[in-house]
Amino acid sequence: MKVVAVIPARYASSRFPGKALADLAGKPMVQHVVERTAQAKTVGRVLVATDDERIAAAVRAFGTEAVLTDPGHPSGTDRIAEAIREIPCDLVVNVQGDEPLLPPAMVDEAVEPFLGDPALEMGTVCRAIEDPRDLADPNVVKVVRDLEGYALYFSRSPVPHSRDGQRRAGGAQPCKHIGLYVYRRAFLFRFTAWKPTPLEEAERLEQLRALEHGVRIRVVETRHDSVGVDTPDDLARVQRLLERRAWTPSSSS
Secondary structure: OOEEEEEEEOOOOOOOOOHHHOEEOOEEHHHHHHHHHHOOOOOOEEEEEEOOHHHHHHHHHOOOEEEEOOOOOOOHHHHHHHHOOOOOOOEEEEOOOOOOOOOHHHHHHHHHHHHHOOOOOEEEEEEEOOOHHHHHOOOOOEEEEOOOOEEEEEEOOOOOOOOOOOOOOHHHOOEEEEEEEEEEHHHHHHHHHOOOOHHHHHHOOOOHHHHHOOOOEEEEEOOOOOOOOOOHHHHHHHHHHHHOOOOOOOOOO
16 A cells, blocks of 8 residues: 655744744754654655745755645645645645654554555544643644544534533543544545535634545544644744653653
């Protein structure tokens, strides 16, 4: 099975323009993401999909494939679909370009269900919420799963609600959604051809488009975690973690 990992890297980030090229331990941040993704055992090819020649040039300079895409794409998923249109593969892994501490094992965990289930079209990852503040934080997306591990709903609200205030193990355990996705190649093109859906627009969560079209999304629970970089302060935090060698893949963010 041919698995291609694509890292969308847009230059004009509203909170941190050019963050893909921000220096992190002597390398552009996107290089850390590429190197960690390439360590995943299931991934055969890694490329960066970008809208900016500066990012493309930097990526090629450290020896990785870069594809220039239309700057008008509304999402990283649309950018990925354009980038792989001429690339033969079975699975496409969407790796966020602002996850420089991405554990390679998390990629393999997300891919694994596809190896034994030819009907599976889309998958992602979650982690149990340990900090109660994350449950109330709308920037931390929550996912509720069914008994077979498929997504029932994604929300910025604290779900599932516990009427008696008790936290329970199993499916009722609040879980943080981690924005790593795996798609069957053909499904990716179907997905990006669909218009945004009502729940997607209400929550501003693209994955709800798949659920609203009746697609089952396999959600693998992982013990691994990562630290996203949305602001210069986030980058400084990651830099400190690297300097202190304080980061392990199972660390809580």
